[in-house]
Amino acid sequence: MATTRAILVDITKCIGCRSCEQACKQIHGFPMGSEMKLSPTALTVVEERSDRFVRRMCMHCQDPACASACLVGALKKTAAGPVTYDASKCIGCRYCLVACPFSVPRYEWTKLVPYVTKCDMCAGRQAKGQPPACVEACPVQASIAGNREEILEEAQRRILGDSKYVKHIYGSEEAGGTSVFFISDVPFEKLGFAAAQKQPLPLLTASALGDGPTVILVGGAVLSGLYWITQRRAEVALAEAREKSARERS
Amino acid sequence: MTATERTATRKIATRFPKISFWRTIVTLIFAAGLYSMYARFALGFQATTNLTDPQPWGLWVGLGTLCGVGLSAGGFAIAASVYLLGFERYRPILRTSVLISFLGYCTVCVGMMYELGIPWRIWHPIVMWNRRSVLFEVSWCVILYTTVLALEFSPALVEKIPWARVREAYLRWHHSILIALVLAGTLLSSMHQSFLGGLYLITKGRLDPLWYTPYLTTMFYLSAIPAGLALTIMAIYLCVRSLNARVDMNILSDVSRVIAPLLAIYGVFRAVDLINRDAIQYLWMWREETGLFWLEIALLVIAPLVLLNLEKVRNNPQNLYWTCAVIVMGFMTNRLNVSITGLQASSGIYYVPKWTEFAATLATIAAAVVAFRYAVIYLDILPKNPPQQRVMALSAPGNA
Numbered sequence: 001m002a003t004t005r006a007i008l009v010d011i012t013k014c015i016g017c018r019s020c021e022q023a024c025k026q027i028h029g030f031p032m033g034s035e036m037k038l039s040p041t042a043l044t045v046v047e048e049r050s051d052r053f054v055r056r057m058c059m060h061c062q063d064p065a066c067a068s069a070c071l072v073g074a075l076k077k078t079a080a081g082p083v084t085y086d087a088s089k090c091i092g093c094r095y096c097l098v099a100c101p102f103s104v105p106r107y108e109w110t111k112l113v114p115y116v117t118k119c120d121m122c123a124g125r126q127a128k129g130q131p132p133a134c135v136e137a138c139p140v141q142a143s144i145a146g147n148r149e150e151i152l153e154e155a156q157r158r159i160l161g162d163s164k165y166v167k168h169i170y171g172s173e174e175a176g177g178t179s180v181f182f183i184s185d186v187p188f189e190k191l192g193f194a195a196a197q198k199q200p201l202p203l204l205t206a207s208a209l210g211d212g213p214t215v216i217l218v219g220g221a222v223l224s225g226l227y228w229i230t231q232r233r234a235e236v237a238l239a240e241a242r243e244k245s246a247r248e249r250s
Numbered sequence: 251m252t253a254t255e256r257t258a259t260r261k262i263a264t265r266f267p268k269i270s271f272w273r274t275i276v277t278l279i280f281a282a283g284l285y286s287m288y289a290r291f292a293l294g295f296q297a298t299t300n301l302t303d304p305q306p307w308g309l310w311v312g313l314g315t316l317c318g319v320g321l322s323a324g325g326f327a328i329a330a331s332v333y334l335l336g337f338e339r340y341r342p343i344l345r346t347s348v349l350i351s352f353l354g355y356c357t358v359c360v361g362m363m364y365e366l367g368i369p370w371r372i373w374h375p376i377v378m379w380n381r382r383s384v385l386f387e388v389s390w391c392v393i394l395y396t397t398v399l400a401l402e403f404s405p406a407l408v409e410k411i412p413w414a415r416v417r418e419a420y421l422r423w424h425h426s427i428l429i430a431l432v433l434a435g436t437l438l439s440s441m442h443q444s445f446l447g448g449l450y451l452i453t454k455g456r457l458d459p460l461w462y463t464p465y466l467t468t469m470f471y472l473s474a475i476p477a478g479l480a481l482t483i484m485a486i487y488l489c490v491r492s493l494n495a496r497v498d499m500n501i502l503s504d505v506s507r508v509i510a511p512l513l514a515i516y517g518v519f520r521a522v523d524l525i526n527r528d529a530i531q532y533l534w535m536w537r538e539e540t541g542l543f544w545l546e547i548a549l550l551v552i553a554p555l556v557l558l559n560l561e562k563v564r565n566n567p568q569n570l571y572w573t574c575a576v577i578v579m580g581f582m583t584n585r586l587n588v589s590i591t592g593l594q595a596s597s598g599i600y601y602v603p604k605w606t607e608f609a610a611t612l613a614t615i616a617a618a619v620v621a622f623r624y625a626v627i628y629l630d631i632l633p634k635n636p637p638q639q640r641v642m643a644l645s646a647p648g649n650a
Contacts, residue, residue: 038303065452071386072378091374092367095385097306099452103597106303107367109295114367197455205384208448208467212387212441219437223334227429230336 004179005081005126006148007135008155009055011184011191012164013142016053018046023137027122040108043119044134049191052184055143057134058083058104058119059171060179061200068202069099074116081148081179082121090115101175101196121179148179155181176200276616283613286606290364298606304597305590309607312589314361314614316446317582318354319392320470323478325351325399326439333432343501345406345631346489347482352399353618359396360614384448391442398435401427406629443474450588456596459529460543461588465519472519473550476512477581479505480554480574485622486632487571493623495632499567506570509577510558517551542583542591550580 018034024044025032035042037056044057060083067075067083074089075096096116097105108114122132126145130136135145144151152172159165164185171181174196184191290298301308328347331337363369375389405424411417447470450457463469483502489495524530532540554577563569590601625631 068380068382069385069452071380071383071389072374073380073383074378089374089378090368091371092369093365093385094306094367095383095449097303098449101455103304107295107306109299109301109303112292112294114295195455201452201454202382204451204454204464205448206382207464208445208451209382209384209387211467215441215444216437219440220433223330223433223436227334227433230334233336 003080004148005121005145006060006151006179006181007121007132007143007145008151008181008183009143010158011052011054011142011182011186013140014046014053014055015140015142016046016048017139019137019139020044020055020134020143021046023133024119027125027133038104038106040106040117043117047192050186052186052191054182054191054193055134056104057180058121059102059175060119060121061175062177062179063175063200063202065099065101065175065201066096066105068205069095071095078123080123080126082123082126083118084120084123085116085118087115092116099201101201102194151181155183159183173198176203276620279609279612279616282605282609283616286610286613287364289606290610295367298604298610300601300604300607302599302601304599305593305601307589308601309586309590309603309611310361310365312586313582314365314611315358316585316589318358318361318615319442319446320474320581320585321478321481321578322351322354322358323439323443323474324482325349325354325402325478326436327475327479328482329402329432330436333429334436339501339504342497342633343482343486343505345403346486346626348399348402349406349622349625349631350482350485351478352396352403353622355392355396355399356621357614357618358392360617361611364610384445384451388442388445388449391438391445395435395438395442398431398438402431402435406625406631410629440471444468444471446470447588453593456593457588458532458539458592458595459527460524460532460539461592463523463527465523466588469516469519469523472512472516473581473584476509476516477550477577479509479512480577480581483509483574484571484578487567487574489626489632490567493626493632494635495626496635497632502567502570503564506558506564506573509574510555513551513554513558513577517547517555520547520551539587539591539595542587546580546583546587548580549576550584554580 021034021042021044022032024030025041028041028043030041035045036047038045044055047054047056060077060081062077064075064077064083067073067077069075070090071093072089072091074086075083076086077083092107092114094107094116097103097107105116105118107116122130122134125132131145135143138144144154146154152169155169155172159167159169166184166187168188169181169183170188170193171178174194176197176199182188182193189195286298295301299308299310324347328340328344332340332344362372366372375386376393380386401424405421408417408420408424411420444467447466447468450462450466451464454462483505486495486497486502490497490499524533533543534540554573557563557569557573557576560569563573594600
């Protein structure tokens with residue numbers, strides 16, 4: 001996974017120009033008006049929190065809860081890093097919305113054939129060697145893209161090199177690690193970042209699913225055994241009754 | 251049943267003013283349900299529901315699916331008791347309990363059509379697999395177990411076929427696979443009940459600590475069986491009261507004697523789990539979640555355990571009926587707490603279902619109730635009292 005792509009957002013550098021929002025809307029062909037919250041037509045937004053500009057977008061987890069939740073496998077973590085969505089598979093169960101620890105996926109509630117929407121880190125552009133549209137549009141390099149290892153090293157270098165930074169890279173361990181990282185000079189909880197679990201969320205359901213085969217094998221064996229006992233008892237009772245009546249007759 | 255008997259049964263049924271009252275209610279529910287159906291499929295989610303991105307699952311999942319499946323647990327419990335464990339005394343209510351489960355699963359399948367954004371792709375999980383998804387396993391359990399229930403119940407319909415050859419051939423085939431069916435049904439149903447709880451394992455950190463536990467699967471399983479049995483008792487009581495069915499009420503008392511320890515075990519599990527997770531502090535906080543938690547525990551565990559301990563409740567069918575109603579209410583509170591109340595705080599919005607959400611679910615349930623009623627009237631589900639004073643030797647229904 002050496003070529004896994006990632007994005008680093010340096011909140012201290014963001015000037016709130018919303019070029020990333022606009023670039024995103026442009027390449028997706030969405031209406032250009034700025035939106036306050038993530039929506040089916042705003043896959044990234046810049047929010048103002050504690051005098052800082054905070055960009056929201058899909059975190060592209062290393063082991064995404066949405067991808068494990070999706071029963072038809074419409075959501076996938078690609079080897080290149082982005083978590084992609086195949087609309088042709090989606091049945092609209094919305095378990096991905098329930099599962100996402102960052103409340104990122106959006107649903108087209110107003111449509112008659114609704115789909116899930118979320119950022120795909122411009123997987124198509126990245127495959128062609130281009131950076132994500134939002135990163136390319138950033139005039140001050142508050143968002144940068146690159147290989148995940150290098151991006152993490154860069155983030156590390158910045159927060160160690162300057163005392164103003166909070167000594168944590170948001171995304172390095174949240175939900176077991178993501179492919180979008182944030183560094184900031186204001187504590188993340190003040191910026192509206194979710195206090196996500198440190199472990200990959202699919203592990204939580206994997207243990208329950210792992211019990212399935214055991215339940216079938218052990219349960220099946222126990223029930224078959226009980227059935228055998230039931231049958232045997234009935235046979236014995238029948239034989240005893242026959243013997244008894246034979247004795248009485250003789 | 252001969253034609254004259256049938257008319258007589260119907261006459262008795264229609265003589266009750268109660269029934270016509272209920273008919274009005276059912277008609278109103280169906281009318282509202284028809285509008286909801288139109289709104290859901292012609293206008294979409296936004297016109298029908300109050301669902302939003304922070305609350306993507308609402309009443310249709312909480313009540314329609316979680317309660318629908320949970321309350322259908324009676325079928326596998328009674329079938330396993332009779333066929334696998336040899337508790338022959340439950341045989342007279344076997345068909346009824348299988349019918350309730352089958353209709354319950356039918357309501358869940360119909361509910362899915364409302365619930366899914368793109369319902370005509372409901373078959374996708376059959377060919378598109380994701381073995382890591384709890385919902386994938388749930389969907390397969392629904393498909394397989396609904397099939398098993400349909401097969402388990404099929405003799406009640408097949409035995410009405412006028413061609414003896416076909417009938418006997420089918421019943422013979424059915425008899426040969428019956429034990430395998432019951433065994434598969436028990437396993438599938440057990441997994442299914444558990445996995446519904448497993449769906450919420452992924453909401454760690456967001457589902458309220460009063461409900462989030464790594465043992466959500468166990469909790470769902472342990473609560474479904476007593477609740478499913480309680481619903482079975484209620485249905486049979488109503489058949490006796492309104493549909494002229496003849497059932498030895500001692501059977502219902504026997505079932506209630508099983509429900510009580512099951513609820514006690516569930517209560518102990520909940521208590522031990524809360525202590526182990528250090529969640530006791532949440533029990534005394536002044537907030538809506540805690541209030542609804544206590545409502546749930548009072549209805550599902552405390553009140554039924556007290557009531558079922560009383561001789562005059564266990565041995566009086568009407569009291570038993572109302573006690574079972576309390577259990578079912580408690581069970582529904584639990585499922586709605588897990589799916590809605592417990593996630594409210596972290597989602598940051600307050601979800602109240604739109605009336606069309608209620609109407610759609612109620613109409614689906616009402617349809618199942620009506621189907622149940624006609625099945626009991628026209629099929630041999632339960633033995634019936636002779637309509638006139640004439641004494642008849644009614645045979646018990648055969649194998650379910």
